Amino acid sequence: xxxxxxxxxxxxxxxxxxxxxxxxxxxxxxxxxxxxxxxxxxxxxxxxxxxxxxxxxxxxxxxxxxxxxxxxxxxxxxxxxxxxxxxxxxxxxxxxxxxxxxxxxxxxxxxxxxxxxxxxxxxxxx
Amino acid sequence: xxxxxxxxxxxxxxxxxxxxxxxxxxxxxxxxxxxxxxxxxxxxxxxxxxxxxxxxxxxxxxxxxxxxxxxxxxxxxxxxxxxxxxxxxxxxxxxxxxxxxxxxxxxxxxxxxxxxxxxxxxxxxxxxxxxxxxxxxxxxxxxxxxxxxxxxxxxxxxxxxxxxxxxxxxxxxxxxxxxxxxxxxxxxxxxxxxxxxxxxxxxxxxxxxxxxxxxxxxxxxxxxxxxxxxxxxxxxxxxxxxxxxxxxxxxxxxxxxxxxxxxxxxxxxxxxxxxxxxxxxxxxxxxxxxxxxxxxxxxxxxxxxxxxxxxxxxxxxxxxxxxxxxxxxxxxxxxxxxxxxxxxxxxxxxxxxxxxxxxxxxxxxxxxxxxxxxxxxxxxxxxxxxxxxxxxxxxxxxxxxxxxxxxxxxxxxxxxxxxxxxxxxxxxxxxxxxxxxx
Numbered sequence: 001x002x003x004x005x006x007x008x009x010x011x012x013x014x015x016x017x018x019x020x021x022x023x024x025x026x027x028x029x030x031x032x033x034x035x036x037x038x039x040x041x042x043x044x045x046x047x048x049x050x051x052x053x054x055x056x057x058x059x060x061x062x063x064x065x066x067x068x069x070x071x072x073x074x075x076x077x078x079x080x081x082x083x084x085x086x087x088x089x090x091x092x093x094x095x096x097x098x099x100x101x102x103x104x105x106x107x108x109x110x111x112x113x114x115x116x117x118x119x120x121x122x123x124x125x126x
Numbered sequence: 127x128x129x130x131x132x133x134x135x136x137x138x139x140x141x142x143x144x145x146x147x148x149x150x151x152x153x154x155x156x157x158x159x160x161x162x163x164x165x166x167x168x169x170x171x172x173x174x175x176x177x178x179x180x181x182x183x184x185x186x187x188x189x190x191x192x193x194x195x196x197x198x199x200x201x202x203x204x205x206x207x208x209x210x211x212x213x214x215x216x217x218x219x220x221x222x223x224x225x226x227x228x229x230x231x232x233x234x235x236x237x238x239x240x241x242x243x244x245x246x247x248x249x250x251x252x253x254x255x256x257x258x259x260x261x262x263x264x265x266x267x268x269x270x271x272x273x274x275x276x277x278x279x280x281x282x283x284x285x286x287x288x289x290x291x292x293x294x295x296x297x298x299x300x301x302x303x304x305x306x307x308x309x310x311x312x313x314x315x316x317x318x319x320x321x322x323x324x325x326x327x328x329x330x331x332x333x334x335x336x337x338x339x340x341x342x343x344x345x346x347x348x349x350x351x352x353x354x355x356x357x358x359x360x361x362x363x364x365x366x367x368x369x370x371x372x373x374x375x376x377x378x379x380x381x382x383x384x385x386x387x388x389x390x391x392x393x394x395x396x397x398x399x400x401x402x403x404x405x406x407x408x409x410x411x412x413x414x415x416x417x418x419x420x421x422x423x424x425x426x427x428x429x430x431x432x433x434x435x436x437x438x439x440x441x442x443x444x445x446x447x448x449x450x451x452x453x454x455x456x457x458x459x460x461x462x463x464x465x466x467x468x469x470x471x472x473x474x475x476x477x478x479x480x481x482x483x484x485x486x487x488x489x490x491x492x493x494x495x496x497x498x499x500x501x502x503x504x505x506x507x508x509x510x511x512x513x514x515x516x517x518x519x520x521x522x523x524x525x526x527x528x529x530x531x532x533x534x535x536x537x538x539x540x541x542x543x544x545x546x547x548x549x550x551x552x553x554x555x556x557x558x559x560x561x562x563x564x
Contacts, residue, residue, distance in 0.1 A: 005358070005390040012400035023402050038386040043356060046333055050406055091386075108448045109400075115367050116392040118360075118400035119454035121447035123437040125425035126398050 001116045003093040006059045007051050011102035012109075012118045014126055021104040024055035027062040030098030030111070037091045041083045045076060047090065060089070128152065129521070130176040132508045133326050140329050141169040155226040156267060156285060158183060167290040173353065174293035175300075175322045181263055181287030193264075193284040194243065201247065214288070216251045217259035227268040227277040240264065244286075261289040294322070294352070302382060303348060309381055310373040312366065316345035316413050320485075320512075320521075322352065324411050327508065327523050328483045330355045334408035335389070339396045339471065342366055344375035346411040351379055351387035355409070360394035362423055362456065367391055397424040397459065397467060407475040410482045414464060422464060423456040462499070469501040469524070476526040487519045503527055 010016070010023035053072035060068050068089075076082050100109040100116065107124065110117050131150045138145050143166050145159050161167050164182070171180040184204075185197030205211060221241035223232060232240070244262070251259070266281035303318045305311050324346065330336055332354035338346045341359030343366065350357050361367055368374065379388040394400050415422045427433050439446040446452060465486065472482040482504065488511075498509060498520070508523035 001392065002390050005392070008358075008402060008405045009392070009400050010402045012394070012398045014398070017403070040386055042332070050335070052402075110450050112450070113368060115364065116394075117364060118392060118394040118398070119362065119364075120395065120398050120425045121437065121452070121454055122425070122427045122433045123447075125395070 001095045001111050001114060002091060003059070003063075003095070004047065004090040005116070006095075007055050009100075009116070009118070011104060011107060012120055013102065013105055013107060013124050016102055016104045019104040022102050024052075024059050025100040025109070026103055027059055027095070028099045028101060030063055031096045032063060033094045033096050034088075034092050035094050037087070039084065039087050041077075041080070041087075044083050044086050044090070048072065048076065048086070063093075063095075065089070129323060129510050129512075132510055132523070133174065133176050133323055134170070136327050136329060137170055137173060140173075140326075140331065141166070143170055145170070154267075156265065156283075158186075164290050171291045171293050173326060175295045175319060175326065177293045178296050179263075179292050180290050181265075181285070182290055183285060183287045185284075185286045187284055188282060190240075190243070190284060193286055197244070197286050198246065205248075214260060215248060217249075218251050218254035219249060219260040219262060220253060220255050220258045221262050221264065223264050223266070225266045225268060225281070227270055263287055263289055295319075299352060303352070305345075307381075308343075308348075309377040310343060310369050310375060311378075312343045312370075314413075314415075315343045316485075318345070318349070321345045321349035321411075324483050324485075324521060325349045325353055325355075327521065328409045328411050328481045330409055330411075335406070336409045336411060337407040337475075338412045339410070339468065340412045340414050341375070341391050342413075344378060344391070346413070347375070347388070348378050348382075348384075350409075350411070351382070351384035354384075354387060356389045357387055358389040358407075359391045360396070361391065362393070362395050362425075364393045367393055395425045396464070396471070399471065401475070403474055405475060406477055408477065408480050410468075410472050410476065410480075411484070412468075413485045414461070414468065422459050422461055424459040424464075425454055426457040427455050428457040465499040466501075469499055469504055472524065473501055473503045473526060478526055478528050480526050482524040482526075483521060485519050485521050498522060503529075503531065505531065 006024060006027065009025060011025065013022075016022035051072065057068050057070065060066070073079070073082050073086070076086075094114060095111050095116075096114050098111045100111065101107070102109075107120075130152075131147055134147055134150070138147075143161070145161060145166075147157070147159070150157055159170075161170070167180045167182070171177055184200045185193050185195075187193045187196055205215075221244065223237050223240060225232070241264075263286070265285040265287075267283040268277040268280075269282050270276075271278050299322065300318055303322070305315050305318060308315075328336070330350045330353045334355045336347065336350045336355045336357050338344070338357070338359035341347065341361045344357070344359065347357030347359055369377075375391055376385070376388045379385050392400075437445075437447060441449060468484065469482070472480075476482065486498070498506065500506065501524075503526060504524040505527050506522065506524050508521065510521045510523075512519055512521070
């Protein structure tokens with residue numbers, strides 16, 4: 001699971017969708033790997049608009065990175081260093097194994113072999 | 127064949143080209159369109175899958191003399207009207223003959239004579255058969271004789287033009303993405319050609335994030351990578367995502383040098399969605415499970431009795447369902463309900479103007495009215511049918527509209543009994559035909 005994807009996912013349990021504690025998920029016991037990807041600045045720029053920056057900071061901190069700026073970087077089109085840092089964080093950081101916990105209902109999801117699993121047990125499913 | 131016109135319209139829309147396709151004919155391989163310049167022609171055709179090529183038309187007619195007359199007419203003012211085309215006078219070039227239905231009718235000697243008959247053209251450049259700077263094409267249409275079951279001996283229409291652009295298909299994309307060449311594929315892997323067409327219908331491009339909620343072995347995402355979109359998806363089957371013999375979806379991307387276009391895939395039940403509602407997806411493409419071979423599934427158990435007490439079951443001091451090795455059970459689900467969910471998912475996440483494209487089976491049996499799911503915020507712009515003997519499937523394309531738009535809403539209840547799975551297994555006997563709605 002790429003770090004970028006952590007910004008898209010929340011708890012799958014329907015009753016959690018109204019709580020703001022169900023996003024982002026809390027990441028624990030994560031095993032990370034850096035995987036090289038071609039640098040595409042246009043993509044990073046278009047992605048930035050989609051990102052919830054507070055969630056980025058939170059999850060980065062879960063994974064041990066507290067160096068991020070508190071505000072979403074603006075006008076990055078010409079700032080290649082910032083773009084490269086974002087590229088490295090969002091696209092090259094892979095979570096191979098780990099736990100994702102909903103801070104509302106405390107359900108635990110697992111990432112196994114780079115694949116995040118959001119399936120629910122019958123009593124929590126829709 | 128309606129697919130072809132839909133693809134052309136979508137490509138025109140993608141590049142903001144104003145062009146009239148109203149005279150497009152399903153059974154004709156040729157279409158003449160009015161465009162402003164070469165660039166528009168290139169933009170229209172370069173991504174085409176159901177198109178082969180586009181030419182600047184210099185002449186046409188029912189016979190060769192008429193063809194020559196019209197070409198000479200065009201040429202008499204061509205270089206005055208086009209001051210950026212002087213290079214044609216000295217570029218290297220070749221001629222080619224293309225026939226529709228004519229096959230290899232014309233022997234080489236005759237072809238050369240045909241090319242020679244154009245020597246009035248003012249080209250001073252050298253003839254080059256391999257990689258010439260310009261290609262001039264003579265295109266012939268042959269009528270099919272129903273009695274002899276063969277094409278007529280002589281063409282009934284001729285065109286002549288300068289080749290401007292070959293389509294993506296002509297440049298070999300189908301061979302490149304051929305399923306058997308992929309490191310990872312399965313029995314339900316979606317057809318290469320159709321997955322590419324679907325991307326064109328969905329207006330996939332390099333600025334878009336594409337989501338496939340039934341990603342399987344990743345055909346649509348792989349096709350989307352051809353247009354440099356970023357692909358993401360989910361599937362309820364963990365094993366499919368894990369791959370086979372160490373190969374997964376992402377290896378298919380690496381094989382065609384598109385590794386950077388692979389976003390992510392996750393194991394998720396579409397019916398229990400783990401994506402935040404305000405996460406924008408630009409385009410949704412998919413082939414939802416038909417429920418025949420795959421057996422449409424969601425999280426849960428079919429028999430609630432089996433569930434009783436399991437939520438408190440402990441193993442080694444941990445709640446069983448919270449353990450890493452717990453396997454979530456699944457139950458069967460209705461395709462109709464699923465399609466309603468899919469449409470709502472699209473409404474929640476697409477931007478205004480964003481497209482949802484998916485394939486859906488409909489029983490093709492003596493004029494049964496086929497009912498297609500609808501949602502008030504989605505406009506159905508294409509309903510394209512592909513026939514397969516006793517059953518057919520459709521490609522449906524919807525566009526998200528704003529609050530002002532009030533489309534038709536036809537949910538599962540409204541669509542009534544079009545129970546595909548039952549009918550398929552009962553082999554479409556008369557007895558299983560649903561009552562017609564009048």
